[in-house]
Amino acid sequence: MRKFFKIIGIAIGAILIIIIGIEIYIYFFTQKRIEKEQAIAQRVESFESKDSDEYMEYSVLLNKSGDFEKGFKYLDKAVELSPSSHLGYRGWIRLRKMRDYDKALIDFDRLDSLTPNFVDSPWGEDIDFLRGECYFGKKNYLKAIELFNRNIKNQKEDWADIHSFVYLGLSEYALGNYNKSIVEFQRALKQSESVPESYFGMAKAYLIQGKINKAKENILKAEEYIVYKREDIYNEFLNEIYLSEIVDFKEQLNK
Numbered sequence: 001m002r003k004f005f006k007i008i009g010i011a012i013g014a015i016l017i018i019i020i021g022i023e024i025y026i027y028f029f030t031q032k033r034i035e036k037e038q039a040i041a042q043r044v045e046s047f048e049s050k051d052s053d054e055y056m057e058y059s060v061l062l063n064k065s066g067d068f069e070k071g072f073k074y075l076d077k078a079v080e081l082s083p084s085s086h087l088g089y090r091g092w093i094r095l096r097k098m099r100d101y102d103k104a105l106i107d108f109d110r111l112d113s114l115t116p117n118f119v120d121s122p123w124g125e126d127i128d129f130l131r132g133e134c135y136f137g138k139k140n141y142l143k144a145i146e147l148f149n150r151n152i153k154n155q156k157e158d159w160a161d162i163h164s165f166v167y168l169g170l171s172e173y174a175l176g177n178y179n180k181s182i183v184e185f186q187r188a189l190k191q192s193e194s195v196p197e198s199y200f201g202m203a204k205a206y207l208i209q210g211k212i213n214k215a216k217e218n219i220l221k222a223e224e225y226i227v228y229k230r231e232d233i234y235n236e237f238l239n240e241i242y243l244s245e246i247v248d249f250k251e252q253l254n255k
Contacts, residue, residue, distance in 0.1 A: 044074060052081035056089065063093050064234060087111040088122025092130065096235045101134040108134070119154050126151045129161050137238055141171040162188050163230055166197045166239055178205040194228040196221070200241050203249065212253065219250045 043049040044058045055078035062071030075093070078086040091107030094100040108131050111120055120127040132147035148168050152160040165188035172181035182205050185198035199222035206214035226243050 047077065050081070052078045052085055055081070056086050063097065066097075068093075068098060084111065084114045087114070088120055088127070092123040092125070095130060095134055095137075096237075099137060101137045105131060105134045126155055126161065128154060129164060132164070132167060133238055136167055136171060139174070141174050144171045157187075158191070162191050162195060163197070163239060165191070166195065166201065166230075169198065169201045170239060173201060173205055178209055181205050194225045196223075196225040196229050196246075197239055197241055199225065200246060200249070203253075207253070216250075216253050219246060219253060222246050223250065 044054050049055065055074040059071040059073075059075040059078065062068075063075065071093075072090075075086065075090055079090055087107045088111050091104045091111065094104035094107060098104075108120075108122065108127055111122065112127060122130060128147045128151035132144045132151060135141075135144035135147060145168060148164045148171070152164050155161070155164075165184050169181045169184035169188070172178075172184055182202050185201045185205075188195045188198040199218045203215045203218035203222060206212075206218060222241070223243070223246050226241075226246060229241055230237050231240060
């Protein structure tokens with residue numbers, strides 16, 4: 001029995017030593033990381049760094065928090081040092097967070113000119129999709145249609161962002177081409193049946209055409225699939241829809 005307790009004691013002691021060792025390692029690792037981050041911050045804030053990525057990474061949290069004035073001081077320096085690496089992110093920020101479509105387009109177009117024979121993907125999205133959003137935001141729907149179609153051609157029908165088709169539908173709707181808009185919304189639904197933006201767009205188009213039953217059918221689908229809508233906790237999309245407007249539209253149809 002004594003031998004048993006002795007073995008247990010040794011085992012517990014060994015475990016405690018391991019735990020203490022891990023905690024010491026974590027402490028010193030954390031301290032080292034903090035010191036490294038502080039050194040980077042000092043270099044960036046004094047503009048002594050020659051590393052474009054350091055400026056870009058330092059700007060991210062500032063831009064996410066909405067402090068664009070300060071964030072862009074460092075992001076602009078990142079672009080200055082390495083335009084092809086950071087123009088896409090700056091354009092993305094200008095589009096999605098600042099709604100500065102003209103400056104976003106300048107960044108995207110400049111990036112495109114620096115990378116001939118290559119389809120850029122700023123922040124993981126096709127450059128022509130993003131340029132299409134810029135023109136959609138500017139209400140230049142013909143140009144938006146051109147860019148979204150180019151995006152689909154680049155990425156192929158089955159691989160393109162499904163909201164390329166939604167935006168095409170919205171653009172055709174804005175131009176008064178209601179039949180064409182319905183065709184485009186249906187292209188999105190061929191990829192996935194759970195696209196509430198397409199159902200809502202078709203409901204609006206059918207209402208204008210006087211096809212009330214079709215409008216009712218599609219607004220119910222929009223309501224059913226609203227949980228799958230396009231959304232992001234950090235950004236409001238240009239084509240984002242809300243349950244409240246679907247409910248309002250449905251009530252209008254039922255009067």
